[in-house]
Amino acid sequence: MSPIKVDLGVGVYRDLSGNTPVLASVRRAEQEILGKQTTKSYVAAAGREEFNSAVEEMVLGAAHATRRDRRARTVQTPGGCGALRVGAELIRAAAPAVSVHVSDPTWGNHTPLLGSSGLRLERYPYYDPAAHQLRFQAMLERLDRAAEGDVVLVHGCCHNPTGADLDLGQWQALAQLLARRRLVPFLDLAYQGFAVDLDTDAAGVRLVAEQVPEALIAISFSKNLGLYRERVGALISISENEARADAVLSHVLQIARSIYSMPPDHGAAIAAHIFADLTLKKEWIEELTAMRTRIADMRGLLSRELRRAIGDGTFDFIRAQRGMFSLLGVSPQAVERLRDQHHIYMTSDSRMNLAGIMPHNVAYVAEAISAERLD
Numbered sequence: 001m002s003p004i005k006v007d008l009g010v011g012v013y014r015d016l017s018g019n020t021p022v023l024a025s026v027r028r029a030e031q032e033i034l035g036k037q038t039t040k041s042y043v044a045a046a047g048r049e050e051f052n053s054a055v056e057e058m059v060l061g062a063a064h065a066t067r068r069d070r071r072a073r074t075v076q077t078p079g080g081c082g083a084l085r086v087g088a089e090l091i092r093a094a095a096p097a098v099s100v101h102v103s104d105p106t107w108g109n110h111t112p113l114l115g116s117s118g119l120r121l122e123r124y125p126y127y128d129p130a131a132h133q134l135r136f137q138a139m140l141e142r143l144d145r146a147a148e149g150d151v152v153l154v155h156g157c158c159h160n161p162t163g164a165d166l167d168l169g170q171w172q173a174l175a176q177l178l179a180r181r182r183l184v185p186f187l188d189l190a191y192q193g194f195a196v197d198l199d200t201d202a203a204g205v206r207l208v209a210e211q212v213p214e215a216l217i218a219i220s221f222s223k224n225l226g227l228y229r230e231r232v233g234a235l236i237s238i239s240e241n242e243a244r245a246d247a248v249l250s251h252v253l254q255i256a257r258s259i260y261s262m263p264p265d266h267g268a269a270i271a272a273h274i275f276a277d278l279t280l281k282k283e284w285i286e287e288l289t290a291m292r293t294r295i296a297d298m299r300g301l302l303s304r305e306l307r308r309a310i311g312d313g314t315f316d317f318i319r320a321q322r323g324m325f326s327l328l329g330v331s332p333q334a335v336e337r338l339r340d341q342h343h344i345y346m347t348s349d350s351r352m353n354l355a356g357i358m359p360h361n362v363a364y365v366a367e368a369i370s371a372e373r374l375d
């Protein structure tokens with residue numbers, strides 16, 4: 001085996017030692033919880049109330065119109081995947097004939113998570129990997145032709161796999177189109193805090209949720225709390241009025257009961273404890289900032305090394321994009337050569353996890369990409 005193996009294929013954060021650590025704030029919260037826990041009895045299908053209200057506030061903001069008008073309802077789910085799946089079942093039960101429009105490209109699991117509920121999936125143009133650019137006009141034009149009542153899945157921030165997000169003006173244009181065409185947004189927020197900060201990263205989600213009568217928001221704490229295997233997530237449903245919100249909530253709980261009965265408690269107990277304790281929350285936000293900064297640093301370093309190796313700014317987009325992933329934009333054959341000849345691993349669509357880049361391997365990776373990028 002090569003001494004230089006660079007794994008850019010995984011979907012988890014890695015620190016400078018290559019580990020996916022338990023955050024110190026999480027470890028401390030966990031110890032405090034375990035010391036105090038008196039029962040392992042069942043929890044409700046909606047999970048922990050204090051978790052749900054803290055999540056709703058973190059995602060929508062304390063003063064959001066949907067909260068003021070009591071139109072938002074939040075339930076704890078087994079990770080973001082659980083939220084996506086419950087949301088899909090809800091859509092299927094309410095409107096079996098609608099299509100769900102997902103971005104091209106999108107995270108590979110969206111297809112099984114949404115499609116296996118029986119919903120029809122369609123794709124809207126989102127990003128051109130060869131030009132390293134959003135296809136925003138094409139996206140709007142395609143969605144303008146969607147049927148009324150169709151669902152549009154949008155990544156809240158740190159788009160996976162492209163790292164290319166909408167700016168606020170684009171979010172605004174999208175929100176207007178969704179409202180005008182009566183399309184239902186399904187917002188997937190799995191990386192809150194990984195782009196800029198907790199509030200800024202939710203700005204698009206908040207803006208859309210404010211301007212439409214109905215929306216779903218799937219939330220994951222796998223990345224920002226490093227709680228991957230504990231399965232911590234939530235589904236927020238926004239409805240047109242309070243009575244409808246209660247009806248949707250009872251439907252969501254019925255679906256949750258029919259799939260997994262109730263969400264796992266341990267990770268949500270940790271998250272809720274951190275959100276409620278000022279000192280722990282401050283510590284967590286510092287750790288989140290450190291993860292985000294490390295990724296941004298590696299983005300800067302890799303684009304600089306690529307500029308040095310290639311002699312032009314072809315890969316400068318890597319620095320400007322956000323979150324853990326970017327598409328290198330090379331062919332599957334080039335991906336194979338990077339793997340077979342240089343031991344650099346990424347998915348065949350050339351998705352790189354920037355958290356796999358280290359200061360000691362970045363020049364090596366840049367040289368290899370420079371050598372293999374063209375067919």
Ligand SMILES: Cc1ncc(COP(=O)(O)O)c(C=O)c1O
Nearest residue numbers: 079080081107160188190220222
């Ligand atoms: C875009 C996106 N949505 C949702 C998730 C859900 O994650 P989990 O179920 O682990 O919370 C992920 C995880 O990789 C993701 O990348």
